[in-house]
Amino acid sequence: MSRSQFLPILNGQVLPLSEIPEASLEDFRKTIIQGVHDGLRLVCLCADAELRLFAVLAEDAAQQLRVGRTKLVQASFPSITPHCVQANLFEREMAEQYGLVPQGHPWFKPVRFHASWMEGRDAWGRTSIPSPAVMDFFTVGGEEVHEVAVGPVHAGVIESGHFRFQCHGEIVLHLEIALGFQHRGIERALVGGPHSLSLKHAETVSGDATIAHGWAYCRILEGLAGVQIPARSEWVRGLALELERMANHVGDLGALAGDVGFLPTASFCGRIRGDWLNLSAAVCGSRLGRDWLRPGGLRFDLEPELAKQLLPRMARAWEDTQDAIELLWGAASVMNRFEAAGHVDEGQAREIGLVGVAARACGIALDVRKDQPFGPYADHPIEISHAESGNVHARAWVRWLELKESHRFLTEALQGLALTPVDPAPSPLPALAPSSLCVALTEGWRGEVLHLGVTDSEGRFSRYKIVDPSFHNWFGVALAMRGEQISDFPICNKSFNLSYCGHDL
Amino acid sequence: MIHILLSRLRQGHRTLPYPKGLPALPERLRGRPTVDASKCANTTDGDAKDGCQLCAEVCPTEAIMLHAGVPTIDLGRCLFCTECEAACPGGAIHYSGEHRLAVRDREDLIVSGGQEYRLAKALDAELMRVFGRSLKLRVVSAGGCNGCEVDVNVLQTITWDLGRFGINYVASPRHADGLLICGPVTANMEAALRLTYDAIPAPKLVIAVGACAISGGPFFSQAEQRGGAASVVPVDLFIPGCPPHPLTILDGLLRLLGKLGKSA
Numbered sequence: 001m002s003r004s005q006f007l008p009i010l011n012g013q014v015l016p017l018s019e020i021p022e023a024s025l026e027d028f029r030k031t032i033i034q035g036v037h038d039g040l041r042l043v044c045l046c047a048d049a050e051l052r053l054f055a056v057l058a059e060d061a062a063q064q065l066r067v068g069r070t071k072l073v074q075a076s077f078p079s080i081t082p083h084c085v086q087a088n089l090f091e092r093e094m095a096e097q098y099g100l101v102p103q104g105h106p107w108f109k110p111v112r113f114h115a116s117w118m119e120g121r122d123a124w125g126r127t128s129i130p131s132p133a134v135m136d137f138f139t140v141g142g143e144e145v146h147e148v149a150v151g152p153v154h155a156g157v158i159e160s161g162h163f164r165f166q167c168h169g170e171i172v173l174h175l176e177i178a179l180g181f182q183h184r185g186i187e188r189a190l191v192g193g194p195h196s197l198s199l200k201h202a203e204t205v206s207g208d209a210t211i212a213h214g215w216a217y218c219r220i221l222e223g224l225a226g227v228q229i230p231a232r233s234e235w236v237r238g239l240a241l242e243l244e245r246m247a248n249h250v251g252d253l254g255a256l257a258g259d260v261g262f263l264p265t266a267s268f269c270g271r272i273r274g275d276w277l278n279l280s281a282a283v284c285g286s287r288l289g290r291d292w293l294r295p296g297g298l299r300f301d302l303e304p305e306l307a308k309q310l311l312p313r314m315a316r317a318w319e320d321t322q323d324a325i326e327l328l329w330g331a332a333s334v335m336n337r338f339e340a341a342g343h344v345d346e347g348q349a350r351e352i353g354l355v356g357v358a359a360r361a362c363g364i365a366l367d368v369r370k371d372q373p374f375g376p377y378a379d380h381p382i383e384i385s386h387a388e389s390g391n392v393h394a395r396a397w398v399r400w401l402e403l404k405e406s407h408r409f410l411t412e413a414l415q416g417l418a419l420t421p422v423d424p425a426p427s428p429l430p431a432l433a434p435s436s437l438c439v440a441l442t443e444g445w446r447g448e449v450l451h452l453g454v455t456d457s458e459g460r461f462s463r464y465k466i467v468d469p470s471f472h473n474w475f476g477v478a479l480a481m482r483g484e485q486i487s488d489f490p491i492c493n494k495s496f497n498l499s500y501c502g503h504d505l
Numbered sequence: 506m507i508h509i510l511l512s513r514l515r516q517g518h519r520t521l522p523y524p525k526g527l528p529a530l531p532e533r534l535r536g537r538p539t540v541d542a543s544k545c546a547n548t549t550d551g552d553a554k555d556g557c558q559l560c561a562e563v564c565p566t567e568a569i570m571l572h573a574g575v576p577t578i579d580l581g582r583c584l585f586c587t588e589c590e591a592a593c594p595g596g597a598i599h600y601s602g603e604h605r606l607a608v609r610d611r612e613d614l615i616v617s618g619g620q621e622y623r624l625a626k627a628l629d630a631e632l633m634r635v636f637g638r639s640l641k642l643r644v645v646s647a648g649g650c651n652g653c654e655v656d657v658n659v660l661q662t663i664t665w666d667l668g669r670f671g672i673n674y675v676a677s678p679r680h681a682d683g684l685l686i687c688g689p690v691t692a693n694m695e696a697a698l699r700l701t702y703d704a705i706p707a708p709k710l711v712i713a714v715g716a717c718a719i720s721g722g723p724f725f726s727q728a729e730q731r732g733g734a735a736s737v738v739p740v741d742l743f744i745p746g747c748p749p750h751p752l753t754i755l756d757g758l759l760r761l762l763g764k765l766g767k768s769a
Contacts, residue, residue: 113693114729132693152697155676157658159646160694181693184648185729196565200584200723207652207748264509268516270662274751278531285533288652290747291586300533323512330508501651 006031006057006066011372014223014438017454020069025077028053028070033083035066041353044439044450045090047098048463049118051075056439056452060371065439075121076101086353089471095123097187109135112180112504117188133162133178140166140173148486152181159500167486175481175489177474182504190464194221194295194432202451203290205466206502208248211240211289212444213466213502216451219374219440220464221295224432224455230423231379233297238376239413240280240292242406245445246321247276249399249406252497253325256396259491260337268324275317279310296426307418314414318407325400338393342480342492345390354476356447356469357402358496360386361394368443375442382409395495432459444469446498468502520666523752524765530602534750535585537603538578542618544597547574560589560598566716566725577617580606581719581733584747607744607757611735614719614745625742627763628710635708636682637762639671642712643681643705647698648730649688649722652748653715657685659751672758678702683710683741689717689730690737702738710761712742714754719743 005023009015023031035057036042043065044056051072056065079102080087091102092111099121102108113132116122132152139147145168152160160181166174186201202217203210215237222229229237254269277287284292284300291299302310328334344354349362359366367384369377385401387394434457442449447469456462473496480492521528530536542548546557560576561569568582569589576598578589590598597618605624608614613623628636646654660667661674675681678701690698702711713734716722721732734740744757759765 129692131696152694153643153645153701157644157646157654157661157674159651159654160697181697182646182648182688182691183693183729184689184691184724185727186724188729189724189727196563197723200565200586204650204652204723207650208655210652264512267663268512270659271519271664274659274662274664281531281534283533285531285535286585287656287750288748290584290652320516323515327508327512499651500646501649 003031003035003066006035006055006068008064009067009439010064011368011374012219012223012438012440014226014433014436015067016433017435017437020067020437023068023070025070025072028055028068029078029080031068032057032080032087036084036086040066042084042086042090043441043448044452044465044467045087045094046452046463046465047094047100048454049098051100053094054437054452054454054465056450058372060366063372065372067437067439072100075099076103078103079105081105081107085351088475099123110180112183114180114183114185132180135178137164137176137178138166138174142168144168145173161500165481165486170485170487172481172484172486172489175478177478179474179500179503182501184505186505187464187466190461193461193464199294205505206468206470206499207288209244209444209446209449209468209499209502211237211244211292212442212449213451213468214289214293215241215375216440216442216449218293218295219442220438220451220453221429221432223438223440224436224453224459225295225429226433227296227429229297231376232417232420233301233423234375235380235413235417236298236302237293238380239302239410239417240283240289241442241444242410242413243276243280244289245406246403246410247273247280248445249403250276250321252494253328253396253399255494255497256338256392256491257328257334259494260334262328262331262334265324265327268320272317272320272324275320279314279317282306282310282313294426296429297423298426301422302417303422304418304420307414311414311418314410321403325403328396335393337491338396339389339391341484341488342392342395342495343390344476344480348479349390349476352475352479353472355472356443357395357398358473358476359447360384361398362390363388368441368448372441374440380409380412382406392491392495434459446470447473466505468499470498470500470503473498474503520663523755524759528752530604530750530752532602534602534604535587535600537580537606537622538583538590538598538600538616540576540578540616540618541597541599542575544595545575546595547571557594559592559594563588563592566720566723572617575618577615579615579720580745581611581614581743582716582725583745584716584723604750604753605756606746606749606753607742607760609742611719611740611743614743625757625760628761632708633763636710640710640762641673641675641680641682642685643678643683643701644674644685644687645698645701647686647688647694647718647734648691648724649715649717653687653717656748656751657687657714657754660755665751665755667755670759670762670764678704679706681705681709683712684738685712685714686718686734687714689721689724689733691730695731695737698737710741711738712744712758713740714744715749716745716747719745722747
């Protein structure tokens with residue numbers, strides 16, 4: 001099966017829908033299955049209200065994406081999942097949203113537990129609104145097997161979600177994760193947009209990844225409006241994204257230290273994370289980078305004078321960061337726990353389509369900034385940080401390497417921005433191209449963020465799809481727990497630190 | 506071990522002296538807005554009209570209402586995006602660096618030109634006797650974006666050291682004196698939130714943190730949510746923002762417990 005019907009497209013590029021050939025359902029399925037078999041990744045698969053299906057495959061080696069579409073004649077189709085695990089959640093999502101049944105899906109359960117968006121068409125034939133996490137969990141039989149249920153409300157300041165462990169003694173045989181508690185209808189809200197709240201909805205997909213999602217949204221609009229962003233503004237956006245990465249990676253490494261009882265790094269990093277957040281706040285007033293970007297450019301610019309002021313502040317934060325984190329690698333008690341927990345092997349990671357830090361920790365050199373360059377990353381490239389062993393230590397180590405790489409990028413950016421005058425404030429965007437499709441990927445601190453916008457004949461969104469890295473990676477947490485002690489769940493979970501709200505949308 | 510001690514020396518003592526002194530806040534912090542009615546285009550000719558509605562029109566969460574032509578801002582809905590400030594031709598709306606925002610009554614979140622902003626009053630004597638020296642809170646994330654949770658959590662770090670005020674987050678509602686709620690209360694979290702509230706022994710407090718927990722925030726028009734904590738449980742303290750700065754949250758908690766002097 002050739003890939004000819006899946007059109008090559010660059011990250012951020014726009015295609016008129018008429019240029020994307022409508023494949024037969026059979027060809028559509030085979031192209032995906034064969035493509036993933038050949039090493040491409042299924043980064044998006046979604047439906048819309050008109051029974052159209054869209055798929056995006058990432059061909060990382062060629063630095064391009066491939067986009068295809070088909071149209072169903074009825075509200076069901078043969079499931080791709082038995083041949084391609086990466087389709088698992090996507091197909092369940094299509095079923096839940098539009099009542100489309102993937103026939104033969106081996107794990108056919110809701111994703112977020114909301115009512116179907118299509119009145120009178122429910123993939124499970126339900127007539128009442130579903131209750132969250134009420135489903136048949138995979139169970140393991142046997143007298144000595146017991147089940148542990150955790151959540152939705154957890155024992156700390158943690159988002160809501162439900163975890164069901166099948167255990168034999170201390171050992172976890174299987175973990176199934178039921179989410180959807182944070183579902184607030186973001187994708188549904190974006191349809192008919194862009195609205196005045198659309199940028200806010202993108203920023204609040206996952207608040208700790210405000211820039212990663214906000215930027216992806218801006219790029220969809222800029223793509224569809226045919227607007228080029230000045231190079232300096234792109235650099236500021238890159239700086240915003242790397243500051244977000246610094247803050248979260250520092251926080252994660254501190255929290256990992258806390259989970260193994262190594263309090264020096266935990267305490268230091270809790271504070272230092274704030275120092276990085278405050279650098280974002282110095283530019284835009286918000287520690288999370290709210291309202292920093294706007295379609296067409298920046299809402300808050302980073303003037304040369306401010307860049308000069310931030311350089312020494314950042315140097316101090318980096319000095320503290322290094323000092324706090326280097327303690328980890330020299331502490332035998334930390335290394336012992338990190339290395340013994342949460343292994344995911346590379347083969348499985350590839351099969352389920354892990355992305356971001358979790359994938360790079362399994363030796364998969366995958367990073368949107370390098371593979372599908374966007375914004376400033378073509379002119380100011382970053383090196384991909386990766387590790388091999390796929391365990392908690394590898395995920396911690398990749399974060400450390402990325403901190404160093406982001407710090408290098410940030411230093412160069414601040415020095416550069418200190419020498420160049422700001423771009424003029426962006427003017428309102430022209431109308432969006434009608435009947436078109438745009439895909440934008442960014443590399444947030446967790447991993448690949450994908451936004452896909454499809455416009456109707458008026459240039460409004462008829463479909464807006466968001467894929468947070470957590471959507472790909474939650475299954476990785478379940479795999480990391482297999483055969484491990486249940487007492488290691490906190491550290492395994494933290495080493496991924498996935499978003500519940502990013503998954504639940 | 507020696508490396509740990511040396512690091513400890515290098516990192517130093519970094520807990521903020523707050524509330525003795527105010528920590529430095531970002532210069533561009535978007536804090537409490539003020540409305541100057543005399544600059545509003547609808548009043549400049551002496552007679553109140555409502556010809557200009559630019560501020561209300563650009564507000565993405567319908568937080569701005571015009572009363573006799575003059576805008577009022579509902580901080581319970583406000584995302585502090587400052588679009589209204591940018592849209593106002595006369596400069597009637599200004600977002601200041603003022604971080605103190607917490608109130609006891611929902612109506613007190615309305616900022617208008619004339620009235621002074623009524624910050625949260627301390628608990629009454631009986632509740633103060635029960636909670637004044639030790640307040641254990643159960644945090645429930647009921648939808649939202651995890652942004653408020655991030656800055657609620659940060660209060661536990663050594664920078665803020667929430668424990669020194671007798672306030673802690675606890676792992677079970679049975680151990681708690683109150684609920685701290687973030688998020689708009691999604692339909693899927695309503696039952697869990699109610700159960701958590703019921704499991705806390707009376708007397709109990711409820712604190713709503715962030716625009717979502719007060720009004721539904723950016724999701725206020727979504728059918729998938731209930732429009733904030735008060736739709737499910739009675740709320741004793743409202744802390745607005747999207748998300749509120751950690752100092753805004755701490756200020757609210759300390760105000761409730763009467764731990765802030767007049768100057769802070």
